[in-house]
Amino acid sequence: MTSIAPAPRRQLMAGSEAIVAAAVEAGCRFFAGYPMTPFTEVLEAFARRLPPVGGVCINAESEIEAVGMAWGALATGARAATGSTGQGLSLMMESFSEIARAELPLVVINMARGQYDYTQATRGGGHGDYRHLVLAPIDVDEAVDLVPLAFDLADRWRNPVQIYGDYLLAHTVQSVAVAPRAFPPLPAKDWAVDGSLGGTGRARNINSLGLVRDLKGIRPQELWTRLQAKWDRMAAEEIRFEAEHTADAELVVVAFGSLAKFARYVVRQLRAEGRAVGYFRPITLWPFPKVELGRAAGGCRRIAVLEQNAGQMVEDVLLSVLGRVETVSIGGISTDNSGFGVGDLLNADEVRRRIEGALP
Amino acid sequence: MTAADKRSLPVLDIAAPPSQAAHLVGDFRPELLRSSEHDLCPGCGEPVAMRLALEVVQELGCAQRAICSVGIGCYTNFTLTMDVDSVQCLHGRAPSVATGIKRMRPESLCFTLQGDGDMVNEGLQEVVHAAARGERITCIMLNNGVFGETGGHMTATTVLGQRTKSSLEGRDAGYHGHPILIADLLAPLGGAAYVARGSVYNAAAITATKRMLRHAFQAQLDGRGFSFVEILTMCPTGWFIPVEQGPQYLHEVLGAVHGVGVLRDGDQLRTTRELLAEPRKGSR
Numbered sequence: 001m002t003s004i005a006p007a008p009r010r011q012l013m014a015g016s017e018a019i020v021a022a023a024v025e026a027g028c029r030f031f032a033g034y035p036m037t038p039f040t041e042v043l044e045a046f047a048r049r050l051p052p053v054g055g056v057c058i059n060a061e062s063e064i065e066a067v068g069m070a071w072g073a074l075a076t077g078a079r080a081a082t083g084s085t086g087q088g089l090s091l092m093m094e095s096f097s098e099i100a101r102a103e104l105p106l107v108v109i110n111m112a113r114g115q116y117d118y119t120q121a122t123r124g125g126g127h128g129d130y131r132h133l134v135l136a137p138i139d140v141d142e143a144v145d146l147v148p149l150a151f152d153l154a155d156r157w158r159n160p161v162q163i164y165g166d167y168l169l170a171h172t173v174q175s176v177a178v179a180p181r182a183f184p185p186l187p188a189k190d191w192a193v194d195g196s197l198g199g200t201g202r203a204r205n206i207n208s209l210g211l212v213r214d215l216k217g218i219r220p221q222e223l224w225t226r227l228q229a230k231w232d233r234m235a236a237e238e239i240r241f242e243a244e245h246t247a248d249a250e251l252v253v254v255a256f257g258s259l260a261k262f263a264r265y266v267v268r269q270l271r272a273e274g275r276a277v278g279y280f281r282p283i284t285l286w287p288f289p290k291v292e293l294g295r296a297a298g299g300c301r302r303i304a305v306l307e308q309n310a311g312q313m314v315e316d317v318l319l320s321v322l323g324r325v326e327t328v329s330i331g332g333i334s335t336d337n338s339g340f341g342v343g344d345l346l347n348a349d350e351v352r353r354r355i356e357g358a359l360p
Numbered sequence: 361m362t363a364a365d366k367r368s369l370p371v372l373d374i375a376a377p378p379s380q381a382a383h384l385v386g387d388f389r390p391e392l393l394r395s396s397e398h399d400l401c402p403g404c405g406e407p408v409a410m411r412l413a414l415e416v417v418q419e420l421g422c423a424q425r426a427i428c429s430v431g432i433g434c435y436t437n438f439t440l441t442m443d444v445d446s447v448q449c450l451h452g453r454a455p456s457v458a459t460g461i462k463r464m465r466p467e468s469l470c471f472t473l474q475g476d477g478d479m480v481n482e483g484l485q486e487v488v489h490a491a492a493r494g495e496r497i498t499c500i501m502l503n504n505g506v507f508g509e510t511g512g513h514m515t516a517t518t519v520l521g522q523r524t525k526s527s528l529e530g531r532d533a534g535y536h537g538h539p540i541l542i543a544d545l546l547a548p549l550g551g552a553a554y555v556a557r558g559s560v561y562n563a564a565a566i567t568a569t570k571r572m573l574r575h576a577f578q579a580q581l582d583g584r585g586f587s588f589v590e591i592l593t594m595c596p597t598g599w600f601i602p603v604e605q606g607p608q609y610l611h612e613v614l615g616a617v618h619g620v621g622v623l624r625d626g627d628q629l630r631t632t633r634e635l636l637a638e639p640r641k642g643s644r
Contacts, residue, residue, distance in 0.1 A: 030464055056463045061489040068453040068486065072429065072460025075447045098450055193445035195468045199392055199423035205439050207448035213440060216399060
């Protein structure tokens with residue numbers, strides 16, 4: 001017997017709308033944010049979509065307050081998110097690093113101004129040793145897959161997860177299907193505060209300092225060591241990437257996010273013309289698929305890194321091949337006068353010109 | 361046996377000594393405190409204030425629905441022993457965290473525990489916005505006019521003339537600026553239901569402060585809006601004075617600027633200036 005599930009209804013939606021629809025479908029019930037281009041429509045969509053399902057969206061008075069509110073909502077065990085663009089995320093950095101240490105499952109929706117926040121997203125600007133999973137969808141279709149995954153991974157690892165998008169992703173209108181996704185069962189959130197254990201001698205405490213009930217003082221050594229072991233496991237287990245035509249390629253083009261869609265299109269075009277070109281795209285910017293890229297591009301003559309910034313991801317590519325393969329940057333700063341990261345580089349002809357120029 | 365001999369008689373029969381030492385002090389800790397031990401300095405006023413908050417939570421029957429958002433300061437230590445669900449926040453950010461908690465768990469009794477450095481220096485806008493929004497939370501600020509945890513540095517509530525490690529000759533208006541009377545800032549805001557300033561410098565003040573906390577929590581439970589209680593606490597270490605002078609210094613130096621009383625209760629508004637103009641009760 002075969003059962004055919006009804007095909008999920010496809011709808012024309014802008015990227016930000018689709019991402020929010022996917023977040024609400026995934027059970028997100030709290031969002032706090034502060035308007036900022038090109039992220040603003042994410043806040044607008046949450047403000048529209050959360051109240052009808054019993055959720056809360058707060059137009060916070062600052063990004064710092066937005067992330068603090070999400071922190072509180074997460075502490076109650078709710079699925080909660082915040083977001084902004086790179087400038088706003090700069091303000092949230094202190095909280096990001098502490099939330100990672102408090103082990104709260106925050107989802108951050110970053111609609112960056114192009115790709116110049118790669119280093120910010122993957123390294124963070126907060127204090128201390130901490131890591132966030134960073135998922136970079138190539139388009140709206142993939143984004144509606146990665147958003148529910150982000151909430152699942154955040155809960156599974158009790159760690160922040162960031163969706164890295166950009167102006168193009170936020171504003172491209174596409175036909176997408178937002179449908180419920182199935183994931184393996186998650187552990188119960190027995191750490192979440194609801195007040196119920198007050199007066200029982202077992203009240204809960206969520207902290208980022210290494211405070212342990214009934215023990216004096218803070219215990220940073222134990223906390224940080226345990227967390228580092230978790231981040232090592234995440235780095236090993238959560239790598240995601242996409243590769244095409246790398247086996248016999250002489251040149252492998254590495255790109256991520258929106259720009260990767262241009263790179264993939266051009267590489268497929270060149271392949272059809274018989275050129276030995278391959279394509280590699282990290283879907284997780286952290287953990288970066290270092291071993292996988294080293295393996296995929298290990299036999300090629302040159303790696304060309306296409307990114308829309310002065311050269312940030314290229315550092316991760318260099319760490320992946322450790323000098324074994326010549327690596328060149330073929331991207332660069334590219335923006336219009338809005339500063340929102342919509343530049344001449346987002347053009348298939350221009351991308352083709354740069355990839356052809358890098359052929360060995 | 362003479363009267364003098366009787367007076368010198370031991371209370372216990374030395375021929376049959378007891379198996380253990382007599383308990384001279386009973387266990388008077390509030391039910392919501394797992395241990396009365398703490399690492400704070402002798403003469404600190406914060407444990408008194410903490411005790412009041414926990415007693416009121418218990419007396420209101422809210423022990424099983426209270427959630428405390430704790431800032432960063434000496435009082436952060438209480439999260440280790442208080443038997444109330446708690447979330448440790450970043451310096452200054454507790455009102456926003458409490459907002460997220462309350463919005464997701466409206467049935468809970470949500471309160472913050474912050475110091476003057478935490479709330480008025482680092483997190484001023486957080487508490488102002490939370491009050492203006494009328495969040496159904498209660499913010500408790502322990503005001504000792506110094507950064508106690510770092511060892512006695514000037515905060516935004518340090519009074520003029522007060523000597524700290526970063527205002528060595530005393531706070532000077534021209535050089536260091538003026539203290540902020542946070543309760544006066546919050547009281548007129550649309551979302552504020554109850555705003556008061558108490559003190560723990562003597563028993564009468566402690567009793568009055570406990571009453572303020574009860575009113576503040578009740579305002580939250582009734583859904584009337586944001587409530588705030590500032591509590592003046594001793595910090596002899598941060599003030600560089602002998603422990604026994606702490607209460608008097610608190611009353612005469614800090615209390616002379618941060619006047620004690622209710623600044624907002626429903627539509628009734630009063631300023632600190634008006635409170636200070638009234639004859640002071642309980643003065644020595």
